[in-house]
Every structure is written in C-alpha cells, then in structure tokens.
Amino acid sequence: MSLEKYRWDLVNCERCxxxxxxxxxxxxxxxxxxxxxxxxxxxxxxYSAQGRFDLARALLEGEVEMTDKAAEVIYACTLCGGCDVTCKFTRDMEPIEILQELRALAVAKGKGPLPGHMPAVDSIRQNNNPWLQPRSRRGHWARKMKVKDLSKEKAEVLYFAGCTYSYNANMQEVARSTLGILLNAGIDVGILGANEACCASPVLKVGMVDMFREHAAKNIELFNSLGVKTVVTSCAGCYGVLRSQYPGVGKMNFEVKHSSEYLAELIQEGKLKFTKEIPMKVTWHDPCHLGRGSEPQDLWEGVRVKWGLSEPPRERNYGAQGVFDAPRNVLKAIPGIELMEMERIREFSWCCGAGGGVRSAFPEFALETARERIEEAESTGAEALVTSCPWCESNLGDSINAIGSPLQMLSLVDLVNRAL
Ligand code: SF4
Ligand code: SF4
Structure with a gap:
C-alpha cells in the first residue's frame, strides 16, 4: 500500500x-x-486529521519532504480513530488508514519510529514483548494456577494474556482473575505460557507494517495449530488488532473474544452468579481499541469512480460494531453497581491518551488527554472509573494520581471478582 491508494481522499477532503x-x-x-x-x-x-490530510497530499505530490517536524506531527496522534468515525458520517474518507499510511511512510523515509518508541520496538524484536522482559518469564503470572499448557495439551479456549497483563506486576491480577473465573465456570481453557508472543500491535501503531505482518502471521499459524475454537483476551489492544487487523494477514480458524464479551455470555448462560453486593456508582471508559477500533475492516481493493463512489462498493466503518454493550451488561449484572454514563461514550468516546505510541513518545500529551477524561468521569458523580485495557488503566490511573482525583481506577474483572 501507499499514499497513492488514497489520492482521491486526499484531494477531495472537504476540509470541513x-x-x-x-x-x-x-x-x-x-x-x-x-x-x-x-x-x-x-x-x-x-494536528487534526484534516491537517494531516494536507500533509499527506503535499508529501504525495512532492511539495514537501518528510522532515523531523513532519514526523513529529504524524506521531503526535493517539490513533484513537475518533476522526475516522466522525468523518464517515458525512464523507466517505479513510482517515485512520491514511494516518497509518503516513507512519509507514515515515518509517520508509527513516524518520520513524521516534526515539521514544525504540525501547519497545527493540524489545519486541528481541524478547517478543515491549517490556524488556525475558520471554522465559512470560507465563510466571500463572505459575501457581492449575491450568492446561496448550503447547502440550488441547483445549477449546486459549486465554491470551497479552504482554502487559503477563509482565506488569501491578496488573497480573487481571489475568489471574479472568483465568480463574473461566476455570471455575468449567470452561475448557488453557494458556501458552512462555510460548505466548506479542500480538505486535505496538509495531503496527508506529508504522512498522512488515514487522507487524511477520509477527501476526506467526501468531495466526500458532493459534490455528492449537485447534482452539476461541481466543479470549482481556487486553483491548490485543483484541482490537486480532479482530480488525489479523484477518487481513491470514485465515483464522478460531473466533476472538474480549474477556468482557465472554463474561457477559457466562452471566447470561447462568454459569457466572454473583453472591455479593457492591454498592458503588461507577462509570465505564470505552477503550478505543475495544470500541470503535475493533470493528472488523472491509478488506477492500478497488477504485474510486464518478462522484468518488467506490467500485466495487466498500462498506463504511462507523465504529458502531465495536464492543460497547458487553462490559456495560456485566456491570449492570453486578448487584449494587450503578452505571453513570459519561457524555462521550461508545463510538464517540474520548481517548485515554495512551494509544498510537503517544504514551512513550509524548508523555505530557498522554497525561493531559487522560486528565480531560478524568474530569469527564468525575462530573458523572461516579466513585470509580472502570475499564478493561492495560494502557487505559495505566494512563488514566497515572492522571488520577497526578491531579489527586478521588476516583478509583478499576479493571472490570476486579469488580466481577469482588461480587462472586
Ligand atoms: S471530516 Fe473528513 S472530509 Fe472533513 S475535513 Fe475531516 S477528513 Fe476531511
Ligand atoms: S488523535 Fe484521534 S481523532 Fe485526532 S487525528 Fe489522531 S486518530 Fe484522529
């Protein structure tokens, strides 16, 4: 792919x-x-999608060079996809694909990724995780649990913990709790331990498309070889890329579910019953990669014809097919929980600020964006901000601490576990 594929969009963007x-x-x-x-x-x-369209068109026409400043403008974006959803309500453009394409061009021209991204990129290359941790320790979070090792045994479900829930000592409890709930509900589930590998979302986000495809292809081959029916993950980042990008890399003989979807189904089937009341007002933060960013993409190849119509017709992604109801249904099923909604929710959610490599390369921007979300959450009257994404939890949690907010930062599975 190249920016050329998007020439029509770049020329016809109405700058609206x-x-x-x-x-x-x-x-x-x-x-x-x-x-x-x-x-x-x-x-x-x-620094808007509209402005980056101008930059992309000028780069395509050879009017400007890919400079350090251009790369900074390209990467100072959380790839949250808000622009993509809102553009498509009036125009048939592809902002998020173009923003990704600009990053791939920055990499091709030697201007990307930025220095702040490199520790994670190098670590994925060397250790198959972005956290500079040895691969041999990846399964340690579950070492005291009795669970199938899918490298040696068969199961219907693979629980894919993801890098952050595997290695971050403050977050491993999310993986342990989720796996424990699945095991107690009688699900035939296993893990890959040290043989689990990064989903490679971080390298895709910084524009290293070839490296992403190489890792994704290996993961698809591994998951297919296990013969599992379902891959479940608690990480919104892993989920988003598995659901929306992996189908473009290879044939997947398994379905992908976020843990909130799986928990909602267990509740509906009566396999997960709550016994305790949690009297608490909470608000739910929609992670971009679980919400609008997880919508399956139409792998369209075609041309623009008269009036910009796509030939063959291309389905537009409005972001509305993301995972929005499942986590809310889980929260509503917990006795005592009162869900207070923020103003910007579902496909119009405000990003936590961590995505697209921003937390690594532009930490102040990440925290300022989170602060706006914390203030929005506080205005609902909620006592706790709940989500299910390690990046959102870290960034929003850091902002809560930085501004001294009285909000508690909770993971969805924390609440589920407390109520069992
Ligand atoms: S909404 Fe779409 S058409 Fe309008 S300025 Fe933004 S990218 Fe261009
Ligand atoms: S920050 Fe989000 S809304 Fe803004 S340009 Fe980037 S992806 Fe689009």
Whole structure:
C-alpha cells in the first residue's frame, strides 16, 4: 500500500472539520464536544486529521519532504480513530488508514519510529514483548494456577494474556482473575505460557507494517495449530488488532473474544452468579481499541469512480460494531453497581491518551488527554472509573494520581471478582 491508494481522499477532503468534533447529534455540551485529542493539545490544524490530510497530499505530490517536524506531527496522534468515525458520517474518507499510511511512510523515509518508541520496538524484536522482559518469564503470572499448557495439551479456549497483563506486576491480577473465573465456570481453557508472543500491535501503531505482518502471521499459524475454537483476551489492544487487523494477514480458524464479551455470555448462560453486593456508582471508559477500533475492516481493493463512489462498493466503518454493550451488561449484572454514563461514550468516546505510541513518545500529551477524561468521569458523580485495557488503566490511573482525583481506577474483572 501507499499514499497513492488514497489520492482521491486526499484531494477531495472537504476540509470541513467534522473530524475534530463528536457527531453533532451526539454532542451533549460544548465542553465535551471535541473528539480529537491531538487537536485539543496542539491547537494548530496540522494536528487534526484534516491537517494531516494536507500533509499527506503535499508529501504525495512532492511539495514537501518528510522532515523531523513532519514526523513529529504524524506521531503526535493517539490513533484513537475518533476522526475516522466522525468523518464517515458525512464523507466517505479513510482517515485512520491514511494516518497509518503516513507512519509507514515515515518509517520508509527513516524518520520513524521516534526515539521514544525504540525501547519497545527493540524489545519486541528481541524478547517478543515491549517490556524488556525475558520471554522465559512470560507465563510466571500463572505459575501457581492449575491450568492446561496448550503447547502440550488441547483445549477449546486459549486465554491470551497479552504482554502487559503477563509482565506488569501491578496488573497480573487481571489475568489471574479472568483465568480463574473461566476455570471455575468449567470452561475448557488453557494458556501458552512462555510460548505466548506479542500480538505486535505496538509495531503496527508506529508504522512498522512488515514487522507487524511477520509477527501476526506467526501468531495466526500458532493459534490455528492449537485447534482452539476461541481466543479470549482481556487486553483491548490485543483484541482490537486480532479482530480488525489479523484477518487481513491470514485465515483464522478460531473466533476472538474480549474477556468482557465472554463474561457477559457466562452471566447470561447462568454459569457466572454473583453472591455479593457492591454498592458503588461507577462509570465505564470505552477503550478505543475495544470500541470503535475493533470493528472488523472491509478488506477492500478497488477504485474510486464518478462522484468518488467506490467500485466495487466498500462498506463504511462507523465504529458502531465495536464492543460497547458487553462490559456495560456485566456491570449492570453486578448487584449494587450503578452505571453513570459519561457524555462521550461508545463510538464517540474520548481517548485515554495512551494509544498510537503517544504514551512513550509524548508523555505530557498522554497525561493531559487522560486528565480531560478524568474530569469527564468525575462530573458523572461516579466513585470509580472502570475499564478493561492495560494502557487505559495505566494512563488514566497515572492522571488520577497526578491531579489527586478521588476516583478509583478499576479493571472490570476486579469488580466481577469482588461480587462472586
Ligand atoms: S477528513 Fe473528513 S471530516 Fe475531516 S475535513 Fe476531511 S472530509 Fe472533513
Ligand atoms: S486518530 Fe484521534 S488523535 Fe489522531 S487525528 Fe484522529 S481523532 Fe485526532
């Protein structure tokens, strides 16, 4: 692929600015009308999808060079996909694909990834995780659990912990709790331990497309060889890339579910019953990669014809097919929990600020974006902010600590576990 594929979009973008705002029908207040964290932080149009379209068109036409400054503009974006959803309500453009394509071009021109991204990239190359940890320790989080090792045994379900829930000592409990719940519910589930590998989402996000495809192809081959019916993960980042990008890499003989979907099904089937009440007001943060970013992509190859129509017709991604109801249904099923919704939710959610390599390369931008979400969460009257993504939990949690917010940061499975 190259920017050439998107020439029509780049030339015909109406510079209408819709990609900076929540869809007008869903705006609840002027304070929470914005959807683009990058535009909110940097103010200049260059830092919106619209501005990056201008940069992409100029790069395509050879009017500007890929400079260090251009690369900074390209990477100072959380790849949250808010622009993609809002553009498609009025125009048939592909902002998120173009933003990804700009990163691939930055890599091809030697301007990307940025220095802040390199420790994670090098670690994925060497250790198959971005956390500079030896691969041999990957399965240690489950060493005291009695669970099948799918490298040696068969099971219907693979629990894929992901790098962060495997290695981060403060977050391993999420993986242990989720796996414990599945085992107690009688699910035939196993893990890969030290043989689990990074989903490679971080390298895709910084534009290293070949490296991503190589890792993704190996993972697909491994999962297919296990003969599992379902791969379950608690990580929104892993889930988003497995559901929306892996189908473009190879044939998958298994379905992918986020743990919130699996837990919601267990509750509905009566296999998971709550015995304790948790009297608490909570609000749910939709992770971008679990929500609008997980929508399966139409692997379209074609051309634009008269009036910009796609030939053959291409399905538009409005982001509405992401995972929004399952976590809310889990929360509503817990006795005593009262769900207080924020103004920007579902496909119009405000990003936590960590995505797209921003937390590594632009930490202040990441924290400022999180602060806006914390203030939005506080305004609901909730006592706790709940989500199910290690990046959102870390970034929002850091912001809660930085501003001294009274909100508790909780993972969905924490609440489920407490209520059992
Ligand atoms: S990217 Fe889409 S929403 Fe943004 S200015 Fe262009 S046409 Fe409008
Ligand atoms: S992906 Fe998110 S941060 Fe990047 S331009 Fe689009 S709305 Fe802005």
């Amino acid at each position: 600015s819709m990609c900076k705002w929540v869809h007008p029908w869903s705006i609840k207040s002027k304070e929470r009308a914005r959807i683009c964290p990058s535009m909110q932080k940097y103010k200049y149009d260059a």
